[in-house]
Amino acid sequence: MTRTLFGTDGVRGTANAEPMTAEMALRLGMAAGSHFTRGDHRHTVVIGKDTRLSGYLLEPALTAGFVSVGMDVVLVGPLPTPAVAMLTRSLRADLGVVISASHNPYQDNGIKLFGPDGYKLSDETERTIEATMANGIESLRVGPDRLGRARRLEDAGGRYIEYAKSTFPRGLRLDGLKIVVDCANGAAYKVAPRVLWELGAEVVPMAVTPDGFNINKECGSLHTDALGEQVVTHGADLGIALDGDADRLVLCDETGRQIDGDQVMALIGDLWQRSGQLRGGGVVATVMSNLGLERFLAARGLTLVRTQVGDRYVLERMLADGYNVGGEQSGHMILADHSTTGDGLVAALQVLAALIQSGKQASEVLRQFEPLPQLLRNVRVEGRSAAEILAAPTVKGAIAAGEARLAGQGRLLIRKSGTEPLIRVMAEGEDEKVIDTVTASIIDAIRSAAA
Template sequence: MTRKLFGTDGVRGTANTEPMTAETALRLGMAAGSHFTRGDHRHIVVIGKDTRLSGYLLEPALTAGFVSVGMDVILVGPLPTPAVAMLTRSLRADLGVMISASHNPYHDNGIKLFGPDGFKLSDEDERTIEERMDNGSEKFRVAPDLLGRVRRLDDAGGRYIEYAKTTFPRGLRLDGLKIVVDCANGAAYKVAPTVLWELGAEVVPMAVTPDGFNINRACGSLHTTALGEQVVAHGADLGIALDGDADRVVLCDETGREVDGDQLMALIGDLWHNSGQLRGGGVVATVMSNLGLERFLTSRGLILARTQVGDRYVLEQMRRDGFNVGGEQSGHIILSDHSTTGDGLVAALQVLAALVRSGRLASEMLRLFEPLPQLLRNVRVEGRVAADILAQDAVKAAIAAGEAKLVGQGRLLIRKSGTEPLIRVMAEGEDPALIDTVTADIVDSIRHAAA
C-alpha cells in the first residue's frame, strides 16, 4: 500500500480543507494512538504547535482522538518542532505530534508525528496508520473508564531552553556578540531570543509578535531581506532566521549577506572533522545541495552522500550509515549528537561557538566554497496530478533536451513537491545563461501541459 495521506514531512494542506480538517485530525489521532498503544502502561502523547490560527482547530481534534483510544495527552503549546521531539523522549511518551506547516503561509497547516524515540515515523508506520484510518478508526475506542486525560506542561518552554543551552560548548559564552534573531512570528518566538540572551549575547529580536496570520510573512528563513537590513542597521555580528516551526535556519553575516544550509553544513562538517567529532566520513545532504559543497568536502577528504529531498530521508541515511551531520540547502541541519531532527537554533549555536573561538567575522568564516550557479523555479499545478504532467511526451522531450544541453556542464533535477502542489525545476552548472535557458524551456512546457 502506498501512502496517500502522508507526504515527505507528515500530513499537510490548506487549513479547514481536507486533509487538514477537524474530522481527519480526529481520525488520525485515533489511528496513530491505537498504533502506538503497546503494553499495559498509561500511554502518553505530547502535542505541540506553531502560531497559526488553525492550530486551535487541529489541536483539540487530535486531543479528542487520542483521548478516545485511551491515551493521556500533554499539551505544550507553541514550541519548535525539535522541542516536541526532545520532550517526547524526555517525558517517556509513546508518541509526539507537531502541528505546523513549517515555512508555509498561515493558511496551510500540517501534522508531524514522532515515535517514542523522538524520530519521525517510518514509511511503514505511516502506512499502518493510514490503513487503520481507512478501515475505521472508531473500532479502537475504549470504554468510558479507560479514556485518556489531558494536561498542560507549563514549563515545556523552559525545558527546551535548558536543553538548547547544553548543546553549546561548556565554558563558552556569547558575551560581546550582537545577534539579530528572526523568529518568523512562529514557534520559537519566545525560546530562541531567551536562549541567546541567557548565553550572554545582546539580542535584537525580530518577528516575535505572532497574531495567527503573520507566520512566515515577509520574515523567517525564506525571506531574509529584512534580517540582512537589520543586521547592518544594528551593527550586529550575525543574523539568524528560523522558519515557522524552527527546524530550519538561514544566517546573514555582518554585511547582511545570506548564508544557506549548504554553507552551514560545510562549516560544521569541516570543524567537526578537524576536532575528531565527525562520524561517517562526511556529510549527508539531498540532491538539491550545490555541487560546490560536494567539491569542498572532497577537497577535505570527505564525502557528500546524497538522498532524495526531505530531511527524513537525510536522517534515515545518517542513522543507517553512521553519519552525525546532515541536512538540506534550505536550512534543515541535523546534528544527531544533539537532536533527532532538524533544529535551527542548535545549528546556529554551533556556528556561534565557532565564531567565538575564532574571533573572526562571520563573513570570513561562513563562505567556505563558491556555489555553482543554481536556479530553482516552481510551477504550481493546482488540481492536476504532477506525475501525469511529467509523463506527457512534450514535457519529457523538454527535459531530455535540457539534460542534453547540460551534459558535462551541470545537472538537472525535476521533482514534484511533497508538501505543496508544485513541480520544482532545478538546474545547476558553470554557465548561468545556459541554466536559465534550460529551466525556462522546461517550465514553459510544464505550464502548457498543466493548462
C-alpha cells in the same frame, strides 16, 4: 499500500479543508494512538504546535482522538518541532505530535508524528496508520473507565531552553556578540531570543509578535531581506532566521548577505572533522545541495552522500550509515549528536561557537566555498497532477534536451513538491546563461502541458 494522506513531512494542507480538517485530526489521533498503545502502562502523547490560528482547530480534535483510545495527552503549546521531539523522549512518552506547516503561510497547517525515540515515523508506520483510518476506527474506542486525560506542561519552554543551551560548548559565552534573530512569528518566538540572551548575547528580536495570521509572512528563513537590513542597521555580528516551526536555519553575515544550509554544513562538517567529532567520513545532504559543497568536502577527503528531498530521508541515511552531520540546502540542519530531527537554533549555536573560536567575522567563516550558479524555479500546477504533467512527451523532451545541454558541466533536477501543488525545476552548472536557458525551456513546457 501507498501513502495518500501522509506526504514527505507528515500530513499537510489548507486548514479546515480536506484533508486538514478536525474530523481527519480526530481519526488520525485515534489510529496513531491505537498503534502506539503497547503494554500495560499509562500511555502518553505530547502535542505541540506553532502559532497558526488553525492550531486551535486541530489541537482539541487530536486530543479528543487520543483520549478516546485511552491515551493521556500532554499539551505544550507553541514550541519548535525539535522541542517536541526532545520532550517526547524526555517524558518517556509513546508518541509526539507537532501541529505545523513549517515554512508555509498561515492558511496551511500540518501534522507531524514522532515515535517514542523522538524520530519521525517511517513510511511503513505511516502506511499502517493510514490503513487503520481507512478500515474503520470505531472499534478502537475504549470504555468510559479507560479514557485518557489531558494536561498542560507549564514549563515546557524552559525545558527546551536548557536543552538548547546544553548543546553549546562548555566554557564559551556569547558576550560581546550582537545577534538579530528572526523567529518568523512562529513557534520559537519566545525560546530562541531567550537562549541567545542567557548565553550572553545582545539580542535584537524580529517577528516575535504572532497573531495567528502572520507566521512566515515576509519574515523567517524564506524571506531574509528584512533580516539582512536589520543586521546592517544594528551593526550586528550575525543574523539568524528560523522558519515557522524552527527546524530550519538561514543566516545573514555582518554585511547582510544570506548564508544557506550548504555553507553551514560545510562549516560544521569541516570543523567537526578537524576536532575528531565527525562520524561517517562525510555529510549527508539531498539532491538539491550545490556541487560546490560536494567539491569542498572532497578536497578534504570527505564524502557528500545525497538522498531524495526531505529531512526525514537525510536522517534515515544518517542513522543507517553512522553519519552525525546532515541537512538540506534550504536550512534543515540535523546534528545527530544533539537532536533527533532538524533544529535551527541548535545549529545556529554551533555556528556561533565557530565564530567565537575563530575570532573572525561571519563573512570570513561562513563563506566556505564558492557555489556553482544554481537556479531553482517553482511552477504551480492546478487541475492536472504533477505526475501527469511530467509524463507529457513535450515535458520529457524538454528535460532530455536540458540534460544533454548540461552534460559534463552541470546537472538538472525536476521533481514534484511533497507538500504543495508545485513542480520544482532546478538547474546547476558552470555557465549561468546556459542554466537560465535550460530552466526557462523546461518551465515553458510544463506550463503548456498544464494548460
